[in-house]
Structure formats: structure tokens, C-alpha cells
Amino acid sequence: MRLINKFSTVLSICIAAATAAASGSAQATTASPLSSSHHIFRTQVSTGRTLFDTFQGTNLQMAAELPAIQSGQGRLIGATVSSVSNKLVYFNSATRDLSLNIYGGATRETLISSSHLATLSAGSAAQIVADFKRDGSFGVVATDASNGEAAVYFFGATNALLKKESIIGLSATGYNVVGAADLNADGHTDLILQNRSTQEVMAAYLGGANGLSVLSTHNLESSTFSGWTASGMLDMNGDGHPDLILVNNKTGETIVNFYSGEMGFNYAGSAYLDSAQSSGWATIVPVKVAASAADASVATTATAVAAATASTLASDAVAAAASSPAPMPASTSGATVLIYNGTGTTSGDVAAVESLVSSLRLSYHTVNSSELDRMSASQLLGYRLFLMPGGNAITIAGNLSKNATSSLRSAVASGLNYLGICAGGFFSGSSAYHNFTDLTSGVWFNVYNTGSGIGKRAISISFAGGVKRDIYWQNGPNLSGWGNVIAKYPNGVTAMSEGFYGKGFVLLSAVHPEAPASWRYGMTFHTSLDDDLAFARTLVTSALNRTMLAHY
Numbered sequence: 064m065r066l067i068n069k070f071s072t073v074l075s076i077c078i079a080a081a082t083a084a085a086s087g088s089a090q091a092t093t094a095s096p097l098s099s100s101h102h103i104f105r106t107q108v109s110t111g112r113t114l115f116d117t118f119q120g121t122n123l124q125m126a127a128e129l130p131a132i133q134s135g136q137g138r139l140i141g142a143t144v145s146s147v148s149n150k151l152v153y154f155n156s157a158t159r160d161l162s163l164n165i166y167g168g169a170t171r172e173t174l175i176s177s178s179h180l181a182t183l184s185a186g187s188a189a190q191i192v193a194d195f196k197r198d199g200s201f202g203v204v205a206t207d208a209s210n211g212e213a214a215v216y217f218f219g220a221t222n223a224l225l226k227k228e229s230i231i232g233l234s235a236t237g238y239n240v241v242g243a244a245d246l247n248a249d250g251h252t253d254l255i256l257q258n259r260s261t262q263e264v265m266a267a268y269l270g271g272a273n274g275l276s277v278l279s280t281h282n283l284e285s286s287t288f289s290g291w292t293a294s295g296m297l298d299m300n301g302d303g304h305p306d307l308i309l310v311n312n313k314t315g316e317t318i319v320n321f322y323s324g325e326m327g328f329n330y331a332g333s334a335y336l337d338s339a340q341s342s343g344w345a346t347i348v349p350v351k352v353a354a355s356a357a358d359a360s361v362a363t364t365a366t367a368v369a370a371a372t373a374s375t376l377a378s379d380a381v382a383a384a385a386s387s388p389a390p391m392p393a394s395t396s397g398a399t400v401l402i403y404n405g406t407g408t409t410s411g412d413v414a415a416v417e418s419l420v421s422s423l424r425l426s427y428h429t430v431n432s433s434e435l436d437r438m439s440a441s442q443l444l445g446y447r448l449f450l451m452p453g454g455n456a457i458t459i460a461g462n463l464s465k466n467a468t469s470s471l472r473s474a475v476a477s478g479l480n481y482l483g484i485c486a487g488g489f490f491s492g493s494s495a496y497h498n499f500t501d502l503t504s505g506v507w508f509n510v511y512n513t514g515s516g517i518g519k520r521a522i523s524i525s526f527a528g529g530v531k532r533d534i535y536w537q538n539g540p541n542l543s544g545w546g547n548v549i550a551k552y553p554n555g556v557t558a559m560s561e562g563f564y565g566k567g568f569v570l571l572s573a574v575h576p577e578a579p580a581s582w583r584y585g586m587t588f589h590t591s592l593d594d595d596l597a598f599a600r601t602l603v604t605s606a607l608n609r610t611m612l613a614h615y
Contacts, residue, residue: 106344109343114594130174137153138156139151149171161216165178194252197352211238235256244296261288305322305327320332399426399446402428482572491569521589525553
């Protein structure tokens with residue numbers, strides 16, 4: 064008996080970060096406005112997958128995967144972001160067509176419309192999107208490969224082509240136009256170009272009556288540009304000077320070069336934006352613009368699209384459940400998600416899941432051990448989703464009464480959805496020795512055997528459909544034996560699973576896609592941080608809406 068208890072103690076540990084257990088009183092929380100952040104887009108060249116990243120300084124706060132691009136749109140060349148919408152511009156080099164996708168909704172991720180913008184003249188290739196007029200509209204910079212001439216296609220507030228104007232005094236022969244920013248703070252947008260041979264980066268300072276005449280040029284300083292592709296400029300450190308974002312040609316690592324000085328070309332050091340060795344992605348720096356009057360309809364359309372999607376998801380969920388569960392209960396709590404932060408959870412993972420839920424603009428409460436002990440099943444049913452983060456499952460269970468786990472189990476059986484991450488996976492299982500919830504109808508979960516002992520590491524997780532992601536793991540469970548298998552460890556045992564307990568949808572993850580950059584230090588990941596964070600959001604929305612993920 065002593066040996067069994069000792070072994071189960073080891074297997075039930077799932078510490079997400081080296082921090083103390085969190086506790087605190089329940090309180091309603093919602094996300095802060097996205098307008099205070101800055102953004103980049105990243106697109107996978109081979110597939111067209113596009114991620115929308117939100118930064119505070121150089122720290123990635125959230126990432127979301129946008130709906131797939133339309134067939135034939137070509138590659139993403141630029142974008143604008145406003146408080147209402149994201150507008151992504153694509154260029155098809157075969158047809159020379161420009162097209163536009165507009166995304167709206169609370170987080171600007173709902174695809175509202177796709178439309179054709181214009182067909183460029185023969186020999187022209189679209190390079191970037193820039194803000195020359197500063198009125199909420201945008202211009203597309205295109206170059207002619209035969210003579211290096213550059214021109215701007217101007218689009219109005221309704222995204223209609225207004226005119227084409229040449230950039231005077233610029234020869235882009237041998238260069239790619241990679242970005243636009245006001246480097247010298249004179250009120251005119253300047254262009255950033257990179258030499259295709261030397262990879263040096265040059266600023267072309269614009270001015271004149273229409274702001275499209277080259278007044279001077281200057282190379283940006285750097286320790287080296289060799290082996291790096293410039294992706295545009297954005298003030299990442301808030302000092303008023305645009306900084307250059309670069310992607311390593313071989314590894315895919317992303318860094319930012321900081322700049323200062325009167326003309327904005329003086330090198331002031333570098334920092335990582337993502338150290339993952341994930342090649343095959345292009346980075347797009349969008350233009351931040353004011354929302355135009357024409358954008359007002361985007362919010363209304365996005366609301367209608369979201370409502371229709373929610374209705375479809377609810378119908379699909381009912382059809383997917385073998386027991387045909389009733390519709391999800393209406394919230395009476397004033398919040399959608401209940402996040403457990405009691406004794407046994409780690410404050411680092413509680414903070415990570417709170418950030419994750421906030422990024423989805425979902426309201427939530429946190430609840431500690433004593434508060435959960437006092438909650439009835441009917442009170443728990445005032446929420447749509449219960450989220451159990453990482454920590455020590457035995458400590459979590461040991462600090463909850465049997466009444467608490469019984470109420471939680473009853474609430475899930477009656478329609479509350481459950482998302483368990485790492486320790487939350489252990490806690491959902493069955494145990495003869497610990498006060499677990501047994502949402503798995505008697506299935507007990509052992510720790511995953513990595514072959515090299517317990518600890519933390521980047522583990523390659525395989526998903527149904529062939530996708531692989533490196534995801535942070537720390538003493539997580541082997542989830543085999545229950546539910547549909549969403550993802551597998553390298554040896555083929557279950558890393559993520561989903562199923563129903565009564566009328567409640569249960570989604571379990573043995574790994575931490577929500578892990579922030581600080582947890583990944585000292586490990587080699589071949590999946591970018593934003594890709595993992597975007598998938599973590601998928602887990603939350605799937606659990607919330609009872610949406611079955613692809614499974615084996």
C-alpha cells in the first residue's frame with residue numbers, strides 16, 4: 064500500500080511553473096481592450112494558415128488562428144488593423160489580382176467578407192500595404208520588375224480603387240519593399256527596402272507635395288542582416304521609433320532590431336520575439352488605422368455571423384453526443400467560465416489560462432478551494448465551462464471536500480463543460496486513493512513515460528489529420544483509455560482526449576499549449592509560440608461550445 068501511494072503521488076504531479084499554489088476570492092473578470100496592444104500577422108507559406116498575434120512590448124500576449132484564406136487568393140502581403148476590423152490583402156502573382164479579406168467581431172477574428180480589389184498592370188508585383196493618407200484607407204505598393212519603378216494603388220474607405228500614383232525618384236531594382244513607417248517623424252510614410260543580394264536594409268525617406276517623392280535614402284545600422292529577412296517596422300518598445308522585425312532564413316527565429324536617432328536608423332540592440340526554430344512562416348507587419356465610417360457595418364455583420372455560428376455549434380454538439388444532451392444551461396453567474404485557482408494549482412498556469420480566456424473576450428470568475436466547497440451543482444451550472452489548470456492533482460483533491468467533487472461531477476453530468484489541463488486531466492480521472500472527480504467512468508490515468516524520467520520538456524504531439532506541434536510538457540498524464548483520441552505522444556499513447564460525461568462535454572490535455580514564452584526557456588521548440596497559443600484558444604472554444612475536435 065505504501066508503494067502504491069508513493070507511486071501515485073509521483074504520477075499525479077503536474078506542476079506548470081515553479082510558483083506557489085494560488086488562492087483568492089471569486090471575482091468577475093473580463094478582457095482589457097485590444098486597442099492598447101500592437102499586432103503582427105504570420106502566415107505559413109506552404110498552407111496559407113494565418114495567425115493574428117497581439118504583443119505588449121516584445122511579449123506575445125495572445126495569438127489566434129484566422130479562418131482559412133479563399134482558394135486562389137495567393138499570398139498575404141499586408142494588412143490594416145483598427146478597433147473594428149482587420150483587413151488582410153492578398154496578391155496572386157499568376158493573375159496579378161489583389162483581394163481582400165475583412166475580419167470583425169469582438170476579437171477581429173470572424174471572417175466577414177472576401178472581395179476582389181484590383182488587377183495590377185502587366186509586370187507589376189504587389190509588395191506591401193502602407194498608410195499614406197492616414198484616413199483609415201490604405202495603399203498597396205507595387206514594383207515593376209523590368210525597370211524597378213514603384214507605384215501606389217490607393218483604395219478608398221469602401222475599399223474601391225481610387226487611383227495609381229508613381230513614387231518619384233525610387234528605383235527598386237535588386238530590392239524588395241518590405242515595409243513602411245515614419246522613421247523621421249515628419250508626418251510622411253517612409254519605405255523600407257531590403258537588398259536581395261547583400262540583405263542590407265535601406266530606408267527611403269518620402270516627402271513632397273503628395274508625400275511620394277524620395278528625398279533621401281540611408282542604410283539602417285545593424286550588427287548583421289546576413290541570413291535574415293526583414294518584415295517591416297513597428298515601435299515594439301514604445302520609445303516613438305519604429306523597430307525592424309526580422310525572420311531567420313533557416314531557423315525561422317524572429318527578432319526585433321531597435322532603432323533610435325533623428326532619422327530613425329541608429330541601431331540600439333536586438334531582442335527575441337520568438338526563439339522557436341519554426342521555418343516556413345512569413346511575418347506581416349500591419350498598418351494601424353482609424354476605423355472609417357464604412358467599417359461601422361462590420362460590427363453588425365460580425366455579430367450576425369457569430370450568432371449563426373453559435374447556433375450551428377449548438378446543433379452539432381447535440382448531434383455529437385451519444386446521450387443527446389440538452390442545450391447548455393443559460394448563465395446565471397454573470398460570467399461564462401469558472402477557473403479554479405485553489406490550493407494545488409500553480410499561479411503561473413492560473414495566470415496563463417486567465418490570459419487565454421481574456422484573449423477570447425470571455426468573462427470569467429475564479430474560485431478557490433473553500434469557495435468551491437460551498438458551491439452546489441446548481442450554482443456551478445450557472446457557468447458554461449469549468450477550467451481546471453495545471454498543478455498537483457493530489458494536493459488539489461486533498462484540499463477539496465467530497466461534497467465539492469460530488470457537486471462538480473453532478474454539474475458536469477447535468478451539462479457543465481469541463482476543460483482539464485495536465486493536473487486537470489489527472490483530477491478528472493478515477494482514483495481509489497484520492498478525491499478525484501471520476502468524469503471518466505472508472506478510468507484512472509498514469510503519468511506519461513517519456514523514457515527519461517519526470518521533468519519538463521518540449522514534446523512532439525501528433526494530431527489527427529497529420530499536424531504535429533511541439534508543446535510544453537511537465538509530468539503530464541497518459542490519457543489513454545477514455546474518450547476520443549485528439550492527439551498522441553511520440554510513442555502513440557493519448558495526449559489529448561474528448562468525450563461526454565452525462566450531458567457535459569469533457570476535454571482533457573496532458574500538455575500545456577497555453578505555456579508562455581518564459582516556460583520555454585532552455586528548450587528547443589520547432590513550433591512557434593503563437594501557433595501553440597492559438598491552439599490553446601481552440602481548446603477553450605471547443606470545450607465551451609461542445610465542439611468535437613478532429614480525432615483518430
